[in-house]
Amino acid sequence: MYTLDTKSIKKTIKVYAIISLISIIFSYVYEQFSYGVYSYFMRLLFIVPLVGGVIIYGVVYLKKIKVTRISYSLWNSGIAILMSGMLIRGIINISGRYTEYDTIYWELGTIFVLLAIIMQASK
């Protein structure tokens, strides 16, 4: 079975660290133009790539866990969906709205993350 080498994992950690940093800057800049209105979803946007990317892949790297390509793709997809959910919810809340359109992100994101874990466990 094809697994990712440590070099790829290391690169992934770097990419997620950059995404986390960009998320922090984006949230800060967005808030500057929102007339003081803020959303915890926007403020905590960076948490998703930080935990789901830097920390999880950090553990994978340190423990030298062999990650399959399928799990890797599914996990990254789950993180991307959850990040999108946080971002969209933040934008909607800052505009003063409350909708349930963001529910699909939490459901889809959870499904992808769970699938990634199942695929990894059953390798």
Add this chain to the structure above:
Amino acid sequence: MKFFKKPFVYAIIFSILLTSLNVYILLKTFVISDVITVVETNMVDNTKNNILEESDEMVENNILGESNEVVENNNDEADEKIIESTITDTSYTDENINISINTIYRNNTYIYVVDVQISSPEYLKTALAHNSFGTDVTQTTSEMANANNAILAINGDYYGANTRGYVIKQGSLYRSTVKSNTEYEDLVIYEDGSFGIINETEISAEELIEKGVVNTLTFGPTLVLDGGIVVSENDEVAKSQAENPRTAIGIVDNLHYIFLVSDGRTEESEGLSLYQVAEIMQEYGCKIAYNLDGGGSSTLYFNGKVINNPTTSGRIIKERSVSDIVYIGY
């Protein structure tokens, strides 16, 4: 499984799908109007036109303190009744409606306080943008006011920004789902013109209709209750900044109301905190006062003109399109 072994193919397809979902959700939230119900209009068109023409004339000629005539036509009455009115830049008086606008400058902000007295609750009304109920169906306050021949109008609760929360307008129940954020209560207007404060978790929309509620305003928070201020100096709407343009409505006595609109976010006007609005509403004798949609939505329309300086950014004075208005008119 081979599909996953081609990471770039998978990544490209996934990115396109996720971006499409994001764009769709944002369009659905902010752009795409979803009309669910069109309001049945019972008004007699001729009557509306008569009043509108009179109103336009008054504005165009800038008649101050002069007597004018408007035509009242109750839905069920075939005969028309001529009503004489006296209109100035800051007041309107006829045998049923008394409106007086007082502009004050306080807390570095221009505040427009409107004293309204009516002889019958039927003159206190609400209207929906494009006469339609739905999400993101919007129109400016002045457009809605014009379309409904309003003498005085303020923006309402912007119910269309949310997909949940009770919506009762002019006695019709449009939405009966409990709102997502029940931190704030709703203002209800009964058929006798009195106000009440309710929590959606404690009473159903159908029960409200049974109890004679003809309009709900779902924004908040409640500013004044039983004559006392019920917001603290630190209270703010949904994690917002302290000073903003504001719109509020209150009841002083039977068929005696206060409408308040303040400017904000400009050099001339900073805006008000909720507590400052509550203080003013209390000063004007409100027993109940309730905060409506503010910020760029805050608009006061009187006699064909927008009185305040509505702005979202503080740079451009421009009305924001909203879902609904509260107005005084025939």
